[in-house]
Amino acid sequence: MFSFENVKLTDVWQATLETMYMVGLSSIFVLVLGLLIGLLMYLTEPNRPLQNRFINFVVSAIVNIFRSIPFIILILLLIPFTKVIMQTMLGPKGAIPALVVSAAPFYARLVWIGLNEIPKGVIEASESMGASTTQIITKVLIPEALPSLISGLTVTAIAIIGYTAVAGAIGARGLGDYAYLIGYTRTKLDIVLVATIAILILVFIIQFIGDVATKLVDKR
Numbered sequence: 106m107f108s109f110e111n112v113k114l115t116d117v118w119q120a121t122l123e124t125m126y127m128v129g130l131s132s133i134f135v136l137v138l139g140l141l142i143g144l145l146m147y148l149t150e151p152n153r154p155l156q157n158r159f160i161n162f163v164v165s166a167i168v169n170i171f172r173s174i175p176f177i178i179l180i181l182l183l184i185p186f187t188k189v190i191m192q193t194m195l196g197p198k199g200a201i202p203a204l205v206v207s208a209a210p211f212y213a214r215l216v217w218i219g220l221n222e223i224p225k226g227v228i229e230a231s232e233s234m235g236a237s238t239t240q241i242i243t244k245v246l247i248p249e250a251l252p253s254l255i256s257g258l259t260v261t262a263i264a265i266i267g268y269t270a271v272a273g274a275i276g277a278r279g280l281g282d283y284a285y286l287i288g289y290t291r292t293k294l295d296i297v298l299v300a301t302i303a304i305l306i307l308v309f310i311i312q313f314i315g316d317v318a319t320k321l322v323d324k325r
Contacts, residue, residue, distance in 0.1 A: 111293040120273075120283035121303050123197045127269045127279055128307070131204035132262045138209040139261070140254070142168060143216025144242060154238045168210040176207050176268050180275065200277035204268055212261040219253030220246055252323040259315025263308050270304065280304050 142164060148154055149161035174182070180203040187194045187202045223246065231245045247254070273281020280300045288296030 109295045109299065111288075111295050112299050116283065116287075117299055117303060120278065120280045120300065121307070124266065124269050124273075124279035124281075124304070124307065127197045127200050127204060127272070127277065128262060128265050128311075131201050131208065131265055132258070134201075134205045135208045135212050135261060135265070136258055138205065139212030139258075140216055142209065142213035143220065144246070146213065146217045147220040147246075148238070148242075154232075154241060168213050171206060171210040172214065174207075176203070176271050177275070179203055179207050180272060195276045196278055200269065200272040200279075203272065204265055207268060208261050208265050211264060212257060215257030215260065216250075216254060219250040219257060222253060223249045252319050255315060255319045255322060259311060259319070262311050262315070266304060266307055266311070 145155075146161060146164050146168065149157045149164070151158070171179070180200075183203050183206060184194050187199055190202060191198050193199045227249060228241065228245060231241050236244070269277065269279050270281035270284070273279040273283070274285040276282070280303055284297045284300035288294065288300060
């Protein structure tokens with residue numbers, strides 16, 4: 106029989122709360138930044154309300170660059186920045202900047218994809234009725250793309266859980282720290298197993314909530 110003698114429920118719960126804190130807070134920032142960046146990429150494309158090739162090129166390049174940098178390297182690159190704005194690079198707080206910088210471009214690209222799925226006729230109709238750019242964004246683009254935006258945020262939040270596991274292994278605490286530093290490095294495989302199960306449960310919960318929310322707003 107597999108023994109769980111090294112597992113303490115209080116430690117598992119504390120690590121889970123730390124992971125939830127990192128995922129929840131960073132997801133809020135990612136939602137705002139990713140939505141703004143995705144909208145900017147979409148609106149500055151040719152034949153769009155704010156078309157500007159230079160801005161579109163720069164924003165798209167930044168998104169592609171940060172999406173391509175492995176998360177663990179990004180954490181190291183952002184250490185000076187993290188120390189300045191968070192006053193620490195350790196613990197859940199210290200992981201937030203890297204999580205946001207890593208996940209926001211990822212979500213921005215999903216936002217852009219979702220916006221491009223909107224039929225051109227819907228946007229052209231609103232423009233022909235004299236709608237301003239702000240009205241097009243708030244009354245056409247976001248409502249029409251809302252199912253895709255929620256689905257994309259769900260995927261991003263699940264990716265962030267994976268990032269927190271990596272961040273935990275280098276001092277951010279949470280389930281990653283619990284599994285690696287307390288479990289794996291001390292050959293306590295029961296701790297690794299329990300941390301893995303806890304992460305899977307979080308993923309299933311987020312996916313379930315995202316699926317339900319997507320179905321509720323999808324009027325197609």
